[in-house]
Amino acid sequence: MILRCFLASLVSLALAAQERPLILKAARLLDVRTGKVASPAQLWIKDGRIQPGAPPAGAETLDLGDRTLLPGLIDCHTHLLIPAGLGELGYLKRSQGALILDGVVNARKVLEAGFTTVRDVGASAGFGDGALRDAIAHGDIPGPRMLVAGPALSITGGHGDLNGFPPHLHTGDEHIVDSPDQARHAVREWRKRGVDLIKVHATGGVLSNHDDPGAPSFSALEFKAIVEEANRRGMDVCAHAHGDAGILEATLAGVRSIEHGSLLSPTTAKEMKARGTFLVPTLYALESIVLPGNPYKVPEGSLAKARAILPLRRAGFKAALEAGVPIAYGTDIGVFEHGQVAADFRFLVSYGMTPLQAIQSATLVAADLLRLGSELGTLEPGRWADLIAVDGDPLKDITTLERVRFVLKNGKVVRQTL
Template identity: 70%
Template sequence: MRRILLALAASVSLMAQDHAIILKAARLFDAKTGRVISPGQVWVKDGRIQSGVAPAGAEIIELGDRTLLPGLIDCHVHLTMKAGLDELAQMKESKADAVLDGVVNARKVLEAGFTTVRDCGSGTNFGDVALRDAIARGDLEGPRMLVSGAPFSITGGHGDTNGFPNDIQFDESNIVSSPEEAVAKVREWRKRGVDQIKIMATGGVLSNNDDPGAPSFSPAEFRAFVEEAARRGTYVCAHAHGDAGIREAVEAGVRSIEHGSLMSPETARLMKQKGCFEVPTLYALESILEPGNPLHIPEGSLAKAKAILPLRRAAFKAAVDAGVTIAYGTDIGVFDHAKAAWDFPLLVDYGMTPVQALQSATVNAARLLRLDKEIGALEPGMAADIVAVDGDPTKDIRTLLEMPFVMKGGTVWKRPKDGMASRTP
């Protein structure tokens, strides 16, 4: 039955891409200028946004009092992570289980309006590569993916298996202890199909016996990762909470800082100078501290989160004030993937305007991923990744928490529950 459904989905997808579709709504968000255009209209064919006049006989989809937006982009996801597992349940999850979780989570993220994601770490022996490729072939439903494989860590750092008995053996192929090892690992990960390199530049919150504020790799190791990634046609994104680790990673030339929780104004200015992006993942930290601990977070991690949260707002404000380019990212996998849009209200609450928040998940994110000629704006020639929300999100960012319409690559994946007029003139 599953194969039959996939075959039907594939045939519907092909039909949707082959014929012309006109989308009409009350408004359209121009992500590059930040302007809202009324009324909004886009026509697509062959999976692309088209220019000029649509042909006679094109299907017209009337979306009413909604706003058309580019398909959203999340630059920090973990599709193969399952939120809410306690430590024992995590130990019992096999790599195969995690990849199957990814199949379910990919659909959740697409339905939330995210048509492209960057996966920032999967301990599945490159199961994220297989998931990406299956979605790209049309075998599975989900967003366009860029993947990292397992993130690189120092011995005892965030990304290592700390706090377990010594006689329990884990896969430690992601542990790096010298510049030479960094070079070799970048080459191997690229050979295995990853799109970018993820490193752990400081300790973390959801790890045992390490300090989120402490830097991890040496300056020489940071440089080795960055330089070899560039030679292999890609870049490095760096998990970093503490200011010293952020600064060392930025000085080495990483393309993005993930989290940036304890960043100083001086380091924020350095990021601006170097053209380094920040991917803030604000809701993840708050979700860890939800009353009743529904995510089953260990006490040690709760203590870390409680220490960091009061400082988080000032660090984010420092980045915004310095003019650092913010790219949207959530860390979903820490919390449920259906909540992929929940960072938007926090971005505004922490100091961005609604327009800036929208741009973080469209044009800014596309630039970070080096896909700004393909996605992130509603312009002729771009991929027909288009979503629609009720009302005007530049006035109420919370409209993004409900996503009634999703098109990816010219195929409609989600339609409004209240019905949607569709006709052929």
């Protein structure tokens, strides 16, 4: 399923085709499929892609020295247009223009941290997420390749609604869906406005008022209408879900991924595995909410919800890991500072993944979730030339991924601090 924005970015890639081939050398290259390290490492790149065979004479050579090469990283759950630390529903206090400018700043931070592709899922400032995606694809501003969802769909009183405020204050009803007909209309409207996928809130959430993260939301008929209509338009659906009942309903409805999945049970995990449903765990986001000193100014009601869920998260993550659910890297940045987009690697490992599994989640598995496995996620010939270089061995010290020294996207150097 090739999406429209990627056709656009392919065109821009062709326009940006390199005149001269580039040879990249480094001490090591991690094969993310096998975990084997090749040493020394050499790749060559032309027209934004990794090329097979030997490089031609006269190619430019860049030697990255004592570094390890890995594929460009992928975050499957970002909010580039939401600045961290604005406090309770703080994005409502910023104009759409300000949020889009926030997105420009955050896109650069995320790219420079080694994330060359993101899936941005919700709160889009009037579909400004698509405008940001297109400006990056056209090479007008630096940032990761983006897939965007536009505003997430929610039930009345759900995680995406504005609860606990006087009735004259509302965010606009366009993202509120309370029937199968409204669901079909919203999906068609979102497609018309250029989104790549649909995001739904299948349960209540943490950073919202008067809703329960454990409680499910859409009816089975509403869910069926959303997923069926999205699939008919060539789009996947991802579902925010904390409580197990909502995770199961979303899984049975056929969503592509469960976001957060905090209270996942072993039984539901087996259902996800059987259906090929991905989990995007966003582990650090919840941890960041309860940091000492409350740096992100989270209101008391949300702090209480986070404290209640946090002790149960390890069991949910373990259930997914043991059932063999494909787990794709996702952070929920916007909840915390965008420059810390690599923070989840540490938590994936401390929650039970091997370092190689954590790296695979942000490369191979994430590319698979995005249905871009033939273009991204490994450093094999034919793939887009997105790669990073880090010091040392990330299999021995996963935190080296938080200090990326070199970033190449579409065959072009976007960061170099060697």
